[in-house]
Amino acid sequence: MMELLASIHCYFWSPSRTICLWMSLVLLLQYSKTVVSKSDYLIGLGSYDITGPAADVNMMGYANAEQIASGIHFRLRARSFIVAEPQGKRVVFVNLDACMASQLVTIKVIERLKARYGELYTEQNVAISGIHTHAGPGGYLQYVVYLITSLGFVRQSFDVLVDGIEKSIIQAHENLRPGSIFVNKGELLDASVNRSPSAYLNNPASERRKHKYDVDKEMTLLKFVDDQWGPVGSFNWFATHGTSMSRTNSLISGDNKGAAARFMEDWFEKNGIKSSDTNESGSDGLPRRVSNIIPNIHDDNNKLLELATSFRSSPGSPATQTMSVARRVRGALKQAEKPGFVSAFCQTNCGDVSPNVLGAFCTDTGLPCDFNHSTCGGKNELCYGRGPGYPDEFESTRIIGERQFRKAVDLFEKASEQLKGEVDYRHTYIDFSQLEVTLTKVGGGSEVVKTCPAAMGFAFAAGTTDGPGAFDFKQGDDQGNPFWRLVRDVLKTPDKKQVDCQHPKPILLDTGEMKQPYDWAVSSNGIIGAILVRWSLHKVQLIPLHELYLDA
Template structure:
């Protein structure tokens, strides 16, 4: 089953704003207003490092399927880091690291901060560094510290842990060493065909007045941040969009960044190809005054015979070790070498970050029974009463690799559109805010009929019977069902042998029947 989705709100609904990380990072990076800033008022630095980890004999993180053991690589995983700093020596700075992993973890974060402190002192710390995962379910597990997260990996896996910590640290080091003056722009738009609600019946339990506030039953908004170096031009971007990393199923055994990891690869390759073509077109244009090739005299340089003298001068400038130039560098040679200098430009880094993905599935064709091919039961996602037979289908069904490519490509194409059209420049001071929140003891004020309000409290964590049923992206086992608000006697007996929940906890969690108490 898909065991570890993000935390849900008290009622499951789409958000019109971005997720906690998303909102926080926009606040963290740049506080708009507060005086004008020049394009060079910020230092920006980007970095990227491999975090693929052990590719065999390690349980994968996400579906909690003990049989899902890695046996190879679909494509490699990366940590991508972005630093924004004020240009003054004592100015604020923030770091955002996006991982091709299911999630970060407290123990990973603690170890990363230990290393950063040893290297940079207090420059980077828990206050100004955010680490987030794309929620792929196809990465190595065993790197978290809590039992429930590592039970299917049969404990802590040091290799998984070390490669993620190393990759985060080295991506931040790269970004720090690449800090250069630059500007930042933001853009946003709707992407309609890369995510659907995998629990539409649960969404319909929200009051009609609540649902009427939103255009869709999931968040369809993509928000993109574009980074531009003052000298080199665009050097990277990251965006937030809500869709689960579950295009690859619970039976997949190849390490993969799923659809968001694929989208990042697509965008980085797109920019590299775009730059390569444009860079060499500029060379041809400098030599001939045109980028066209009117005659097939040479596939490299047009108008070869008309520029023979100048090209001979150019050829004489190339050295053969230990020889020396025969003549002074001509103006054409200077232009060529100036263009070729572009190979020294900063590496283009693009991250596709996770937003409020809750019940947002990339399996956009819907959920069907694998035995009959008919749609699953609408309310409980079962097939003849069994949840194990109900699976969501991606756009490339039955090929999940194709589904991964398609959903990744849809995000990539939208990101390119937003990237090319990003014109709203962010200005202002850099700030950040970090806090710890005890979600087991929060007071929440809710509206009641007649304009009244009521203050209620949250409870300590507990997993319900419906949780064990998983989702249509990754069904659970046995006879659990989604939407179960009663439970059954056998599993209650098993639960009580482990830990029987107290009366206060049962009342607080009602109407959810508790399967596993905190």
């Protein structure tokens, strides 16, 4: 039987548009159509608050120095799952209601886990990923590019992430119980659009023909089922940006994915199947509890006896386990041990994927923005994407979150493909500034080229239609201008080798080579993951993951 090595993607967002950091935790799983079978895994899920400072802290994502937190839309959480073989390997995946994961946060979390569990959880088998909300506290990364708008490192932001991640993993570890995993996939068509359609059209027609849409519309969901309690959680992956909340928003929010997670957890709490052991009704369906209709009834024993004799006695019926008081008490205590349902809406290849599905319009005229450069009268500041709830961004957040939630419920309820096999993972460090890449030339032949250190172009400063930049920068700018080159050279003048390597992109910030007062961007060691597809017992094919970039 063909085996499938299913991959759980963890994306670490880089401070450079030319470098991505990521890790893939891999479950070696055998495809099975069986819905009910004895599980080979221990499964644990956990969730913990990571809201952080809700006032006077710059938010991470839009790189807008004026976007300072001043309250809470809804609280943020870290949600974790652990899948382990009883006597074998295990993997941990943590999904954060945060803009991105941080290498510094990860190092500290691993340090704490090692102190608690020894070598059970290490950098090899723990992946931490952010949903890419642009409405969470910033200042928790270690690179200058990330800390400029937050005016440096924010210890409160850092500490709450480390504490919340650690506690969510502890919860998941303590909840480890025998269980099964089911997977389902489906298309969600109304929660994402390409915010740079002109750029996509610059791809060769042969490349575009490989794809059904100009963005990835597929949602992949894992359903976790406890052998005793039934469904206990789900994690899904779908590409859409956490930018339903605009760059002027000042309330901490998990944006559309954080909202979707809350919707699904509330849905399960309301509609989840309850154990018959917790039935608090008799065979006639009436609740069996002391009524509070008659106040202080036990104060006068004579009144209680008088009330009792006024009721006509029923003929009686044999006692059953369902009606047994002892059984109901045991059931209530047992129910208290049941782990809470955890649902995470994780981020995937969302590069130019926007939740502002109505398109981009000029705020002054109401007309569509320039198609190629996303400008209005030559200026990028007036061009904004509109969500489905426009002009109410809270409503847009709710709608896009609800659309993801409803699709996830549909996949959850219909999930029937059970995953079986060995648990495994892959983790490696790659120097992205020194990679050799073979390019296929138009008309035949090939050419070997080499990557170089990271650099941000002039178009980077223009931002996107989800969050426009400032001044006179434009998207798609491949020329630059003398004034901003002069400003750039005050910080760092790129040498000819770097300019030639980055061509045709003009360099605005040579971040990969800027080291004062310390590294501006990720060092040469990156983390890369891969999906392994096992077609047979004798052949393994390696497929690279999609590239992901940070948006400013």
